[in-house]
Amino acid sequence: MTISIQYVDPKTKTPLRKDDTAYYSETGSVYPIVNQIPRFVDSSQNYTQSFSLQWNKFSKTQIDDTDQKQSETRFFATTNWQPEELAGKNILEAGSGAGRFTRVILEKTSAHLWSFDYSEAVEANWQNNSKIAGGRLHLFQASIYEIPLPDSSFDKVFCFGVLQHTPNFEESVKSLIKYAKIGAEIVVDFYPIKGFWTKIHAKYLLRPLTKRMSHQTLLSIIERNIDSLMMIFDFLVKVRLGVLTRFLPIVDLRTIPSTLDKQKRREWAILDTFDMFSPEYDNPQRIKDVAAMFERHGAKVTFAGFVKSSAGTSAVVRGVRET
Ligand SMILES: C[S@@+](CC[C@H](N)C(=O)[O-])C[C@H]1O[C@@H](n2cnc3c(N)ncnc32)[C@H](O)[C@@H]1O
Missing domain, CATH: 3.40.50.150 (Vaccinia Virus protein VP39)
Structure with a gap:
């Protein structure tokens, strides 16, 4: 009961x-x-204002659908x-x-x-x-x-x-x-934490700077650069140099569902990249x-x-x- x-x-x-x-x-x-x-x-x-912005702007992006x-x-x-x-x-x-x-x-x-x-x-x-x-x-x-x-x-x-x-x-x-x-x-x-290399990553190298930026400015920078970053990421994976993608300031695109169309994949990439760089804490x-x-x-x-x-x-x- x-x-x-x-x-x-x-x-x-x-x-x-x-x-x-x-x-x-x-x-x-x-x-x-x-x-x-x-x-x-x-x-x-x-300290959660980045999340207030993120989840209200991308409110439907990660909700399951067809x-x-x-x-x-x-x-x-x-x-x-x-x-x-x-x-x-x-x-x-x-x-x-x-x-x-x-x-x-x-x-x-x-x-x-x-x-x-x-x-x-x-x-x-x-x-x-x-x-x-x-x-x-x-x-x-x-x-x-x-x-x-x-x-x-x-x-x-x-x-x-x-x-x-x-x-x-x-x-x-x-x-x-x-x-x-x-x-x-x-x-x-x-x-x-998987090993000493976990923090040798664009996220942890850049966060001291990005988490202090205005969230709106950070989001605009990500939006302006997402297409070229996605292109480089996909290229590195294609030529079997995926290991180098950790030095790109973008979310691991391999974590995004492969079934999404191009536009939705881009939106998901912007959301998750903002989610990497903006939070106050990442421990x-x-x-x-x-x-x-x-x-x-x-x-x-x-x-x-x-x-x-x-x-x-x-x-x-x-x-x-x-x-
Ligand atoms: C990366 S999001 C994950 C949200 C959701 N669980 C998901 O997987 O989509 C982290 C969430 O934790 C929330 N959060 C951070 N600190 C918190 C706290 N002290 N109490 C409750 N929620 C908190 C943030 O506001 C944010 O929405």
Whole structure:
């Protein structure tokens, strides 16, 4: 049976009173509801403004459609969950961006989904998914460090592509585990450190500069140069010099679904290149270190490694909350 979960004050964990415009805490805090989304943080000041821009500009680019099902493939491969086992369950999604995985859960399962992001990406997610949710989507704006929900509430917790972009990876893992029920599963994927060469890459060489640029300027530079960069990248791969592409300031085009037409492939390349260069934080981790974080914070690791699927390869840790 699904138990209904109520928002609580993110700081004090006490119950909130609600009217049509806001949630109110006993201590006087007011959390407004804007465009039907409860807001527990002010994103105009926080470090995720690149994501606010990115996910609202490219709100539909990575949502599955008839041309590609990358999100669905990645979601089920990464979690190893079956749609049937999620029926009626309460799931927590941390850092949902424009809602590519939110969409998969709502479309492919009958689970109840609590989903949040620290940025204004929640606007894009709501536009993309509220109509198909049938009341099963509880979307809110909040930080992974102060989730406005009671601890030990969820049957499943997942967080994809987010942890490397938070200021403290381990604190983020610790926080996620707290929201799973005892015996419930937590699954994360993240940018891995594969060896000393991981950071010998155009991304890490240029980021000290690009992350400080105005996001609009960075985006314009990428848009102006994407065609020639794509041409050089494709040429290097064709002549079997793919190893050199790491020195090009563009996303690895081999990670983009091969089924896309030329225009969509270009759009995806601009989005992912902006996503490489603009975030405030980009802290890749060794898989074994993330597994150790799970163990330190009360979750028994059930899998730690690379998951390969037709959607690509992800570094994944899965665990079950024990304490
Ligand atoms: C690369 S995007 C991934 C979005 C989505 N999971 C996907 O795979 O499409 C990373 C997301 O993490 C969010 N994020 C970063 N720090 C966060 C935090 N402290 N709490 C919640 N979300 C956060 C960003 O706003 C951004 O939308």
